[in-house]
Amino acid sequence: MARVFSGIQPSGDLHIGNYLGALRRFAREDPDSDAVFCIVDLHAITVPQDPASLRARTVEMANLYLASGLDPERVTLFVQSHVPAHTELAWLMECTASFGELSRMTQFKEKSDHRDFVSAGLFTYPALMAADILLYDTERVPVGDDQRQHLELARDVAQRFNSRYGETFIVPEAVLPTAAARVMDLQEPTNKMSKSTESPQGTVGMLDEPLVIEKKFKRAVTDNDSEVSYDVAAKPGVSNLLSILAAATDRSIDEVASGYTQYGPLKSDTAAAVIELLRPVQARYAELSADPDATQAILARGAENAREVSTPVLERAREAVGLLPRP
Ligand code: AMP
Numbered sequence: 001m002a003r004v005f006s007g008i009q010p011s012g013d014l015h016i017g018n019y020l021g022a023l024r025r026f027a028r029e030d031p032d033s034d035a036v037f038c039i040v041d042l043h044a045i046t047v048p049q050d051p052a053s054l055r056a057r058t059v060e061m062a063n064l065y066l067a068s069g070l071d072p073e074r075v076t077l078f079v080q081s082h083v084p085a086h087t088e089l090a091w092l093m094e095c096t097a098s099f100g101e102l103s104r105m106t107q108f109k110e111k112s113d114h115r116d117f118v119s120a121g122l123f124t125y126p127a128l129m130a131a132d133i134l135l136y137d138t139e140r141v142p143v144g145d146d147q148r149q150h151l152e153l154a155r156d157v158a159q160r161f162n163s164r165y166g167e168t169f170i171v172p173e174a175v176l177p178t179a180a181a182r183v184m185d186l187q188e189p190t191n192k193m194s195k196s197t198e199s200p201q202g203t204v205g206m207l208d209e210p211l212v213i214e215k216k217f218k219r220a221v222t223d224n225d226s227e228v229s230y231d232v233a234a235k236p237g238v239s240n241l242l243s244i245l246a247a248a249t250d251r252s253i254d255e256v257a258s259g260y261t262q263y264g265p266l267k268s269d270t271a272a273a274v275i276e277l278l279r280p281v282q283a284r285y286a287e288l289s290a291d292p293d294a295t296q297a298i299l300a301r302g303a304e305n306a307r308e309v310s311t312p313v314l315e316r317a318r319e320a321v322g323l324l325p326r327p
């Protein structure tokens with residue numbers, strides 16, 4: 001069975017970009033794969049987090065994964081910091097990745113820009129991410145387009161480690177989405193929809209109420225002319241709506257685009273499709289939130305599974321490097 005691994009940070013409120021680009025794809029993973037999903041709380045603290053909201057969001061995140069259709073009987077769902085092997089292998093990864101390589105990460109450049117305090121953890125973040133992936137002998141990593149560079153780094157580090165110390169890690173492949181690879185902000189359609197946004201009107205939350213969703217789409221920025229066509233460079237706003245509508249209704253962009261001549265109906269149909277898309281997820285989320293003990297139990301079982309799978313891989317890496325076996 002092919003091992004699949006992915007992770008999401010419990011920071012900020014999840015939006016439809018996270019759902020279409022990550023959670024829904026996770027839930028649709030081939031039932032024959034052996035999937036491991038991680039709530040990466042250690043990645044979240046590379047930038048300041050309020051402790052109480054980090055705790056709350058970690059549980060919220062677990063419930064959103066489950067509400068999106070992930071079956072805890074079939075997949076492993078766990079919290080990164082519950083499995084100490086992640087930080088331990090991360091050190092070996094930090095000693096395998098180069099300073100230059102980490103300096104070229106565009107996400108680091110974006111996130112460190114305009115901050116007066118940049119943690120060392122923000123810089124070494126991709127080494128921890130490589131550890132997350134490699135610890136599970138992962139073959140496939142479903143992620144959004146924005147994680148492509150981090151995945152490339154994980155592959156490079158795995159290959160370098162293998163050539164230095166002998167075959168130790170499986171070199172993982174990124175699996176990028178075909179539809180809605182990048183959901184853009186409704187107000188600034190040249191920026192991706194983001195959790196750390198200063199544009200609440202441009203971001204549609206997974207837990208937004210239908211009326212709020214409708215209003216956000218109605219106010220979405222379109223383009224100066226009034227032709228409905230898909231052209232990301234010339235018509236970013238309209239193209240974003242078309243790609244959201246296509247992804248939400250599982251149709252191709254061409255098929256969707258041919259149905260409209262005006263912006264108004266495109267906006268209201270996209271809003272309606274997103275409301276329908278989220279309705280069952282929100283209902284299930286409400287049920288799960290009412291039973292926190294059940295979520296705790298799922299995360300405990302997940303951490304146990306994760307420990308079982310990752311321990312031998314960590315041991316393999318420790319031994320390869322020449323660390324003395326633990327007494
Ligand atoms: P993040 O919100 O950056 O923690 O990302 C969590 C997951 O959602 C990752 O797999 C991202 O690639 C994906 N993702 C984040 N933002 C978007 C977006 N605007 N469009 C599509 N996928 C996204």
Ligand code: TRP
Pocket residue numbers: 005006007008009040043128129132133141142143147150
């Ligand atoms: N860096 C990813 C993001 O921000 C989250 C992440 C951490 C991840 N570890 C991972 C994704 C391992 C895939 C695999 O979206």
